[in-house]
Amino acid sequence: MKSKTAGRVGIEDVAERAGVAISSVSRVLSGHKAVSESMRKRVEKAAEELGYQPDHLAQSLRRGSTRTIGFMIRDIMNPFFSIIAQSCEIELQKSHYSMILVNSGGSETNERNNLNLLKSRRVDGIICSLVSENTVDVKSNLKNFNAPVLLLDRELPDLKTSSLLCDHASGVHDAVSHLISEGHTRIAFISGPRNIYVTRNRLEGYERAFKEAKLEIPTDLVKLKDFSEKFAKEETLKLFQLPDPPTAILTGGIGPSGGALYALKDLNKSVYTDIKFIALDEWPFFDILSPNLMSVHRDPEIMGKYAAKLIKELIDGGAPKTIVIPTVFRNHESLTDQGFGK
Amino acid sequence: MKSKTAGRVGIEDVAERAGVAISSVSRVLSGHKAVSESMRKRVEKAAEELGYQPDHLAQSLRRGSTRTIGFMIRDIMNPFFSIIAQSCEIELQKSHYSMILVNSGGSETNERNNLNLLKSRRVDGIICSLVSENTVDVKSNLKNFNAPVLLLDRELPDLKTSSLLCDHASGVHDAVSHLISEGHTRIAFISGPRNIYVTRNRLEGYERAFKEAKLEIPTDLVKLKDFSEKFAKEETLKLFQLPDPPTAILTGGIGPSGGALYALKDLNKSVYTDIKFIALDEWPFFDILSPNLMSVHRDPEIMGKYAAKLIKELIDGGAPKTIVIPTVFRNHESLTDQGFGK
DNA sequence: CGTACCATTGGAAACGTTTCCACACAACGG
DNA sequence: CCGTTGTGTGGAAACGTTTCCAATGGTACG
Structure with missing residues (x-):
């Protein structure tokens, strides 16, 4: 009283x-x-x-540290990203950090605004998956950010940031090689914009597989623009208008995979009998409900943990570094051998 | 300078x-x-x-309001929950609120700690999906919380909170009635603990369908304990040891659905030919990659938006209220008619 | 026994805002 | 012409902590 x-x-x-x-x-x-x-x-x-x-507010104000990490993501609804964010959150919580998650929705304007928001909230560090590696505006915003930055699947060598990358190339290479060994040559590849690490790296794996097999790269089947479901759906539909349509498709990311699958449904093509489908990145229950589908897998939970580790290291004064997570080609055909999901 | x-x-x-x-x-x-x-x-x-x-910190300290909402969830990896949270966050962002998402992992100890964390961070309101409606500890913690509270799929009438509920009963009722009309009577039902609204409400729909058909309720097929994958898997395995095993299964929530599906895989039973499977709640690409599966659907995106609306109303001094979201029974069999996913 | 040092403690400034209060000045009506 | 009202502005207190600094008392050492 x-x-x-x-x-x-x-x-x-x-x-x-x-x-x-x-x-x-x-x-x-x-x-x-x-x-x-x-x-x-x-x-x-x-x-x-x-x-x-x-009172955490007063403490933060006085100490000059909020014990909060900003996490900016392109598509917050994408289960792959959200698992990364959440696994990271769980890991950060152990060190008594909280996380503020913001969604750019793939817009560079939103990215800028969100960075300002996070700056205003005085986060101790920020983790982000940028739309592009070339947005001048966003880059200068990041450079002036008074907290360390960790990039997911992006590289900005001129900024002093850490990066968490994935070795997409080797997973994609193995996948494409497998298809080639089965006799496929008309292998489509749909993914995001060319000017970011993840796409460049995937493309590298794709092209390497063809070169190793001494085959021409079917450039008419390579469709790189953005990670939207819409783009992937439209392109898939167009691909099957070609005189020599693909017999296999690789789609990069969960959005594009969904787009392609919806297109195939519209085309009345079964991914179980009519066409080989390889998803780059999986979604919940992929392994159990998607018999015959194949994937290039990377573990978002692990990525989240690494992200937490990397940003903490930076906050504690460590030097920027780059970590590369492996990817593996997964052939799920074995599931049908068990008679499951005929 | x-x-x-x-x-x-x-x-x-x-x-x-x-x-x-x-x-x-x-x-x-x-x-x-x-x-x-x-x-x-x-x-x-x-x-x-x-x-x-x-500086948002200084503003908050002085104004006594952080424009931050705490969101506490039981299983942050569950795509259903995470979509609710994310849709809510997108909606809140429009009103310049940020969100701090914390994960209880289904543990009441974590719930208590997380509430303290959020209290310490002085959130303006909190939205939570509680493990139980009966944890004395957590309830008193909520009562003393100096910010409004919104409960997801829970009811605590003695606390002055808003609730966002779903009308599970009618969706489940329709699903079970459909199964009965197809001749099924051995319909298993696996879901979370009995002492929370969502389970009570689902059970109500389940039982009503049997009563309407003037059939005995197969209580030996009702397994209610928690929302873990593990429990659902074990119970599913046990169900098929019965002399008179089920011919259809309803599983409540994404965790249990996964558990049951893995069990069926182990049992070498196909959800496409051997048993009817109805998931209560869907997951990404459910409609396109899970032919023949049925579901009781509710829209997590809408729920997130309502959650944002309700908590803002409370913060602005509105009286606590309860909103009920409809659920609908979805029969996906039509997909196979199109020849997709044989 | 005095001095220097150490361990402990209290007081007060500082963090970066918002907001209360008081003041200056102009306009206005009686 | 003076009191009243109102408008715009500046100064300073307040939000709830942490941390610097000074003060206290005790202990060890010469």
Whole structure:
């Protein structure tokens, strides 16, 4: 009843109850060394009895650190991304960081605004999956950001950022090689824009497989623009108008995979009998409900954990570094051997 | 160069540049009425030139409001929940709220800790999907929470909270009635714990369908404990040990659905030919890659939007209310008619 | 026994805003 | 011409912490 603010119990209330100074309470509670045992006990008792919870805002303001990480993502509904974010969140929580997740929806204007928002919220670090590696605006915003930055599947060598990349090339290479070994040559490849690491890297794997087999690269089947479902659907439909349509399709990312699948449905083509389909990235229950589909797999949960680790290292003053996560080609055909999902 | 803190530009820098008092800058930037046109222009110009971004921390501390919503969820990896959270976050962003997402992982200890975390972070409101409606500890924590609370698929009438519920009963009823009309009577039902709204409500629909058909309820096929994949898998395996095993299964939630599907795979039973499978809640690409499966559908995106709306209303001083979202039974068999996914 | 040092503690400034209050000045009515 | 009202502005307190600094008292050492 003595407390000034009716609702909240503040450090002052604890100090009063323990009969000590405010500064002493702070020292005890923040684990400072120079406190006597009796002081420690009295303060801890008082804090416990009052159910004192330090005000994170005030702490942050004073300490100059919010223990909050900003996570900016292109498509927050995409299960692949959201698993990364969530696994990262779980990992960060262990170190008492919180996460603010913002969605750019693939728009560079939103990216800029979101960066300002995060700056305003004074996050201690930011993790982001950028739309492009070439948006001048966003890059300068990142450069002036007064907190360390971790990029997902992007490279900006001129900025002092860490990067978490995936070795898409080898997974895609193995997938395409497998298709070629089965006799496919008309292998379509639909993915995002050419000017970002992930697409460049996937394309590299795709082309390498053809070169190794001494085959011409079917450039008329390579469709690179964005990660939207819409684009992938339209392109898939067009591909089957060709005189020499594809016999296999690779789609990069969950959005495009969905787009292509919907197109195939419209075309009345079965992914189980009519065409080989390889998804780059999986979605929940992929392995169990999508017999005959193949994929290039990377583990978003692991990626989230690495992301947490990398950003913490940067915050703690570590030097920027790049980590590359492996991808593996998964042939799920074995599932049908078990008679499941005929 | 005059600024005290090298890195940041503060309101003081703006004031200095504009040649006015700090308080005036604040008034202009927060859209206060009593400012002259000349003052407004000078301040806005100075702020623009310096690229001033107000410090959200200091604002929050002073204003007593963080414009942040806490979102506590049981299983952050579950695509159904994560879509709700994300849709909600997109909606909140429009009103300049941010979201802090925390994961209880289904543990009541974590729930308590997370609530303390959110309290400490002084969120303006909290949205949560609780493990149980009966955890004394958590309930008292919620009651003492100095911000409004919105519950997802839970009811706590003695607390002054809003609730966002779903009308599971009618969807489940329709699904079970459909199965009965096809001649099924051995219909298993696997879902979460009995003592929460969602399970009670689903069970109600399940039982009503049997009663309407004047059939005995097969209580030996009803397995209610938790939403884990593990439980559902084990129970599914056990169900097929019965002398009179089920011919159809309903599983409540994405976790349990996955568990049951993995069990069926182990049992070498095809969900396409051997058993009718109805999922309560769908997952990404359900409609396109899971031919012959049926579901009781509710729209997580809509739920997220309602959640945002409800919590904002509470924050703005509105009275607690309950909204009920419909669910619909979806029979996907039509997909096979198109020859897709044989 | 005095001095220097160390361990502990309390007081107060600081973090970057918002907002209350007081003041200056103009306009206005009596 | 003076009191009243109103408008715009600046100064300073406040939000709830942390941390710097000074002060206290005790102990060890010369």
